[in-house]
Structures are given as C-alpha cells and as structure tokens.
Amino acid sequence: MSRSDADGRVLTEQVDRVLVITLDRPARRNSMTTVMAADLNAALDRLDTDPDLRAGVLTGSGGYFCAGQDLGEALRGEFARTVDRGWFGLVDRPPNKPLIAAIEGFALAGGLEIALSCDLIVAASDASFGIPEVRNGQVAAARGLTRLPLRLPYHVAAEMALTGDPVPADLMHRHGLLTRLVAPGEALETALKLARRIAQNPPVAMRVTLDSIRDAVASVESIAWARQSSALSVYAMAGAPEYQEGVSAFLEKRLPNWADPTPSGGV
Template sequence: PVVLYEELGHVAVFTLNRPAARNAINGKVSARFEALLTAFERNSDMWVGVVASSHPDVFCAGADLKAINAMERVFSWKGGFAGMVQFPRTKPLIAAVDGKALAGGCEIVLACDLVVASHKAVFGLPEVKRSLVAGAGGLFRLPQRLPRQVAMEMLLTGDPIMASRAKELGFVNELVEPGSSRDAALALAGRIVQNAPVAVREAKVCADRMQLMSDDDAFNESNRALVKLFMTPDFREGPRAFLEKREPRWTGR
C-alpha cells in the first residue's frame, strides 16, 4: 500500500510508503490516506494518529510531478492534497519527520497538530522557485505556526529551515536524534492517550475553530464543549478515579 496503516493500542500510525518516489503524492496516495482517515475518525477505539515515512531521508517531497504532467488528479475530494490537508478531523495527528519535508510534504506537516522531528529534518515551501504558490495550506498555515517575518521569508525566497531552527521558533514540539522520530512521536501520543479522549477531541476542535473568533464566540464554543463533556461517562470517571486514587478507565464515548 502507498500508505501503510497500523494500530498500536489507541494510536494509529499512517506511514507514507512510496520510497522510490520520495513519497511524492499522487492520486493513489491521496485516495488511500483519505480512506484511512475516514475509518480512523469513525473508530472510537482510535484516539491519536501519527504520520510517518518509510523513506530514511525524506518525509515527503511534495506532489508527484510525473502524475501532474500526466494530468492525474493528486487531490482527493474530501481531504484535498494527500487526502488529509483539508480533511475535517476531530482527532489529533502528530507528524514524525526524519528527513526532508518540502513543498506539499511541509504542508502535510502543517496540517498535523504536533511535530516531532530529528536533527536531519528540513522544512520548506519552495513553490515560488517553480512559479507556483503553496496552495495546500502553506500560505496561511505557515504564518500561523511561525513569526510572520520568518514565514514570509520562507514563502518568498523558497528557502528551507533546519529542524533545530524550527524547534527554536516553536514549529517543532520535540527534537530528537535521527532515526528516532517515529518512536518519539509514539511516546508523545502515549502521553495524550492517558487523557479522556472525548475531552482531547473537543480541545482540538475548539482550538481549531477559535483561531479567528471573537472572545464572545470563543467562550460560547468553550461552553458547547463543556456541555458535551457533561453528557459522557468519562466526565464522571475522571473525578471518581481521582478520589479512588487509581488510573482512570476511559471509554472514549
């Protein structure tokens, strides 16, 4: 499969798997990734996802130019580029980057909620060097994740930044040794799945929606999330587990 899928407890791992093509995105990758994300969102036992690569030096090189030249559609209908940059998710995704994430590859990372990268990771949007723009989310997501001046330098020059610089700027959550980004991402996912899964989903959804809201609208969204949580069995399990001095047994429902 062009995207591998594995379930490890409550964590789903999506692995881009076109190493001979440097994981370039074509129609098959987008369709496969969208189908996997659809199943992931519907599966109440899957709480967090990790996006990784089977290539030792490249996370994703972007769109498959051979496919584009052959007039092949590299977007999926629901998820857009790679089947995921526009996918309406409620569950967090962690990018595990151990190499180059350029153009559409960087936009896949930008579509994730957290980033774990090794020291050899590189992030860049070189589209302007090809008389293009980063149309799969990069134009607006990069300035959201980085200081505007840095984001504009990357967008206008097309020059990349190394993982160490990305970590300094807050783009990367955790910087690790080469070859260990997947394991570190799984460890981060493990910290997340210790928490009430519905609460995690609501926190993600609210944070995504609130970015451009007024304070009043944001408070209304917060209240909506709280009311929803009040109706779940996990809302009662959290305080009960604390009082009984034991680990909570989350249902995720």
C-alpha cells in the same frame, strides 16, 4: 482505482490505541500521487470512526517524510487530492482526533503542508523544511501560504516562501513550529510515545479540547484562505506558462527559462 508499484501506497498499523500511518513511496521520496491521497483519506476515515483509536501518527518510509505532489502527475493535470478531505487526502479536513507528524529527512512543498495540517510535529534534528514551489514557477496551493505565517513569525515565513530555500529543523524548533526536536532516527518513536500519552485521556474531553484549540486559529485561517484560494487554484492548475516551464525544467533536471512578462516598451 487501478494502481502499480510506482503509485506508492499508505500503510497503517495499530499500536495500542494509536494508528500509525506511513507514506510509502521511498523511491520517489514519498511524493504524493492520486492513489496515495485516496489511501490517506481512507486511513483518516478509519482513525475518525474506530472507537478504539484515540490518536494518529503520520510518518514516511525510507528516511523521508514527504516531498509533496508528484510532479509527473501534476504536469498531466492530475493532482493528489480527494473530494472528501482535499489536498493529499488530509489538508482541507484533518481527522477529528489528534494527529502527530513524525518527520525524518525533510518535509518539502506539499510535505510541509501535510505537516502543517497535523496538530503536533516531532522532527529529527537533521531534518529540513521548505516550500520551494516558487522556484519552479508554482505556488503553494495546499494552504501552506495561509498556515505558515500563522505558525511562524511573519518574516521567517516570508523568507521561506519567497526564496523557496529549505531551513533546518532547529530553526523551526526555535520559532515554535515543532513540538519536539529529537535525535535522527527517533522521530517515530517519540511521536508514538506522545500519542500514547494523549490516548490515555478520556475521548470526549480530548475531542472538545482539540476542537477548541483548532477553533482559536480557524477563523483567521478561513478568512485568509478564502481570499487566496481562487487565485492559487487558477495559477497552479490552469497551465500558467511559468508553472508549465518550471515543472518541466524540474523533471528534465535543467534550469528553467523564465519569460519576461513585461510588455514591449513597458517600464
């Protein structure tokens, strides 16, 4: 796969028994490209297969976690997903070892969906979270609409999804989405300490424990996702007029012009 600096990259560093994975495209707020999705998929393969690694930490560079799908690619019909792990090289098949998100700045759109794919979330107190897709004529297609109401009270998740407005980290912490809320600049350090603590435990017992925790919500999530996935994929990826107009308006920094779908003479 060819790449340029504009494609971004995913960096990895082993710290003791922890693999630190960094989304590195700060000029575009770590928005995900097809190249980065492939890189993240490969990093998680390394986490899964290296017996010396016991846990992973996923973070972003430049003071941001992730702004989601690169919309320039999306408008061309190119999406940051892999055959193996799905959206962003993670969402459909997380690693078989614990993965902790370390969030500074914000986790928006696909960035929040990436965080929801992790087992624990550490965030700075000035971070924000949101799924703003609906404001741009999009639908959160990477399991955010399935996982968010399973992690938060229904009405909190519904307000986030229907308004598209970002919410502060302290609200997410009060409702249990965050494992730890820390001072700005300390998310990675805290997540790494937590990962090191987890890595002290024996690997087989930890794997069985992690699988059991995930299985507790997997059946509900799989039923909801099966009902949503077809409609979401068609809307998000088949050139729906609202989708095309919303993404174009965002990239052109103008207000979208939403067409009225009501037929002439309708109610």
